[in-house]
Amino acid sequence: MGQVKCLYCGRRIPDDVAVCPHCGAVSHFQKKGYRAGARRRYILLFTILVLLCTFFAFWLPRVIPS
Numbered sequence: 066m067g068q069v070k071c072l073y074c075g076r077r078i079p080d081d082v083a084v085c086p087h088c089g090a091v092s093h094f095q096k097k098g099y100r101a102g103a104r105r106r107y108i109l110l111f112t113i114l115v116l117l118c119t120f121f122a123f124w125l126p127r128v129i130p131s
């Protein structure tokens with residue numbers, strides 16, 4: 066268990082609490098596994114979106130006759 070700095074009030078709080086005990090703000094330092102999983106899913110979605118855009122940008126102009 067470590068200590069992190071609250072993003073809102075700047076005081077040190079335990080990294081496993083859901084909300085800051087000083088100002089009541091939601092902590093962004095909970096459960097590293099959850100954060101890593103959410104981040105990986107976000108990157109995967111972003112990659113798929115970029116691939117789709119690239120696909121349409123390069124493939125569609127050849128299909129539609131101008």
Ligand SMILES: [Zn+2]
Pocket residue numbers: 071072073074075076085086087088089090
């Ligand atoms: Zn705080």
